[in-house]
Amino acid sequence: MERRKFLQAGYKACLFLGAGLCISELTACGPATQILHLPVSDNTVRVPVNAFAKQPMQIIRPEGWLYDIAVRKTNNHQYEALFLQCTHQKNQVISEGNGFVCPLHGSRYSLDGQVRKGPAEMSLKKFTVHEDSDELIIELKS
Amino acid sequence: MKQALPLGLILLFFNLSIEAQNFTTTNAQRLIQSGEDSLLMGSNIQKTVVSGYGSAAFQRNFDQQQSTVTLERAVIFVGHQFSQKISFFSELEIENAKVEGGVSNVAEIAMEQAFLKFNVNAHQYFIAGLFTPRIGILNENHLPTNFNGVERPIVETLIIPATWRELGVGFYGNSEKIPLNYSFALMNGLEGANFEHGSGIRGGRAEGNLASANNIAVTAAVQYYWKNFKFQISGYSGGTVTLAPKSADSLGLNSGAFGTPIYLGEADAQYEYNAWSAKALGVYISYPEAGKMNTVYGNNTATAMFGAYAELAYNWLFKKSTKASLISFARFEALNMNSGIAANGEGIYDGTEKQTQLIMGFGYLPLPNVVIKADVRLMHTGPQNPELVVNPAPNALPYQQYNQFLNVGIGYSF
Numbered sequence: 001m002e003r004r005k006f007l008q009a010g011y012k013a014c015l016f017l018g019a020g021l022c023i024s025e026l027t028a029c030g031p032a033t034q035i036l037h038l039p040v041s042d043n044t045v046r047v048p049v050n051a052f053a054k055q056p057m058q059i060i061r062p063e064g065w066l067y068d069i070a071v072r073k074t075n076n077h078q079y080e081a082l083f084l085q086c087t088h089q090k091n092q093v094i095s096e097g098n099g100f101v102c103p104l105h106g107s108r109y110s111l112d113g114q115v116r117k118g119p120a121e122m123s124l125k126k127f128t129v130h131e132d133s134d135e136l137i138i139e140l141k142s
Numbered sequence: 143m144k145q146a147l148p149l150g151l152i153l154l155f156f157n158l159s160i161e162a163q164n165f166t167t168t169n170a171q172r173l174i175q176s177g178e179d180s181l182l183m184g185s186n187i188q189k190t191v192v193s194g195y196g197s198a199a200f201q202r203n204f205d206q207q208q209s210t211v212t213l214e215r216a217v218i219f220v221g222h223q224f225s226q227k228i229s230f231f232s233e234l235e236i237e238n239a240k241v242e243g244g245v246s247n248v249a250e251i252a253m254e255q256a257f258l259k260f261n262v263n264a265h266q267y268f269i270a271g272l273f274t275p276r277i278g279i280l281n282e283n284h285l286p287t288n289f290n291g292v293e294r295p296i297v298e299t300l301i302i303p304a305t306w307r308e309l310g311v312g313f314y315g316n317s318e319k320i321p322l323n324y325s326f327a328l329m330n331g332l333e334g335a336n337f338e339h340g341s342g343i344r345g346g347r348a349e350g351n352l353a354s355a356n357n358i359a360v361t362a363a364v365q366y367y368w369k370n371f372k373f374q375i376s377g378y379s380g381g382t383v384t385l386a387p388k389s390a391d392s393l394g395l396n397s398g399a400f401g402t403p404i405y406l407g408e409a410d411a412q413y414e415y416n417a418w419s420a421k422a423l424g425v426y427i428s429y430p431e432a433g434k435m436n437t438v439y440g441n442n443t444a445t446a447m448f449g450a451y452a453e454l455a456y457n458w459l460f461k462k463s464t465k466a467s468l469i470s471f472a473r474f475e476a477l478n479m480n481s482g483i484a485a486n487g488e489g490i491y492d493g494t495e496k497q498t499q500l501i502m503g504f505g506y507l508p509l510p511n512v513v514i515k516a517d518v519r520l521m522h523t524g525p526q527n528p529e530l531v532v533n534p535a536p537n538a539l540p541y542q543q544y545n546q547f548l549n550v551g552i553g554y555s556f
Contacts, residue, residue, distance in 0.1 A: 034319060066226055066227065068264050068265075089219065089221040091229075094316050095367075096367050097321075097372065098370055103282065105283065114464060115465075117288055117510050118288070119287070121510075121511055
């Protein structure tokens with residue numbers, strides 16, 4: 001393949017990708033990635049319950065933190081808050097289709113934080129979550 | 143371009159150093175650093191983490207009637223968290239167990255990775271040092287517990303030369319709005335003089351070993367998640383002549399940052415739903431000026447190479463156990479390390495470099511971090527080109543286009 005043709009093929013691939021990304025409907029099918037930036041007060045973060053009306057999982061970022069928290073409404077209407085820090089070497093883990101993955105060494109976790117693939121051996125840390133009328137209170141010191 | 147590149151590199155490193163100096167300490171971080179926050183007490187107390195992975199394997203080559211067994215890899219990870227924003231990660235690897243007197247044809251002691259990571263925020267970071275760029279599936283995540291088969295996929299060994307690590311800087315991140323990851327890296331380029339017939343571009347990797355910085359390379363990747371799918375495209379472009387301009391000119395080669403370029407394009411998709419998982423990958427390499435390199439170095443490097451594979455796997459213990467897995471799989475691979483050869487007699491076609499591989503087997507993981515594997519590999523290649531046969535029959539056994547391998551192995555990661 002000539003260089004010109006190779007570059008043309010590359011440009012076309014980028015165009016296809018760009019076009020795909022513009023289809024906003026697809027974003028609704030992917031994992032929750034709209035990140036809620038929330039303030040920290042008295043070692044707690046408050047999340048409005050109505051945030052879970054459309055998506056059972058929300059990713060929140062406490063102000064000033066370098067790690068996110070995944071808050072998930074379970075099938076029995078309880079809430080779980082997972083600290084998205086890999087238990088292997090403390091790298092950030094990110095949301096993927098059916099769980100979480102650490103891009104550093106490939107550790108994978110299920111939606112409830114259990115290890116599905118190593119090298120991590122411990123589940124993701126969970127925070128205590130209280131429900132207070134229309135808000136969830138996540139205890140960051142728990 | 144030649145003047146702009148060093149300037150760009152300086153600015154990039156300058157930017158990193160500013161990034162490192164300008165870390166503002168938030169209330170939350172002060173809590174973390176002071177140890178008041180019980181949440182991160184662990185990271186304050188245990189700042190250095192040691193872990194690793196390894197694998198051992200038995201292989202029976204039925205055509206050659208040879209069996210081998212070896213400790214393929216024993217790798218030690220050392221990571222250290224200097225602060226909430228700066229960390230160090232490394233992988234020290236010993237291949238085939240023993241390097242006696244510092245020399246061995248088959249064994250190796252090497253740094254597989256050694257880089258600093260600078261967190262910009264929770265979803266973006268820079269890395270600088272020796273690292274494995276995001277090209278293909280295996281290169282970034284190559285632990286034996288994370289791929290099926292005793293051997294790594296052949297396409298991701300011979301076409302994408304995993305583990306492919308080089309020195310440079312990279313920027314990684316993920317979108318806050320859509321399920322998309324991205325990466326971009328600037329690295330030293332390949333040494334085209336070291337390309338070897340039969341192993342694609344693998345021999346050109348510098349791997350941090352006194353790499354030439356006369357030529358450089360850029361690589362980028364985008365990953366996108368949709369339902370139970372993960373899609374990725376990645377690309378690589380870099381120069382392959384490490385000689386100074388005068389030397390290169392005298393040999394008729396184009397030097398400079400991107401002189402005598404090589405291009406790689408890759409796309410893959412992975413799917414996982416309950417007990418089922420599947421993956422597919424395709425990669426294409428274009429090396430337009432391979433003929434010039436062959437004239438100088440006589441490596442018989444191809445102008446084009448490609449590889450592709452598809453794999454389907456099923457976990458028989460999916461419903462019975464959350465920790466243990468018994469995975470059976472089948473993978474079909476097709477590759478051609480000389481799908482394009484240089485014109486005017488500057489390249490010679492070799493049918494043995496056009497291969498198909500069918501691998502079928504299983505892996506039992508009593509825990510996600512320990513695996514016992516077994517598989518068979520059925521290989522078929524094109525015919526030998528008589529022009530390339532140095533030692534014809536009956537001096538050597540006739541070349542067999544069909545061969546079978548039995549592999550049994552163990553692997554671990556922690």
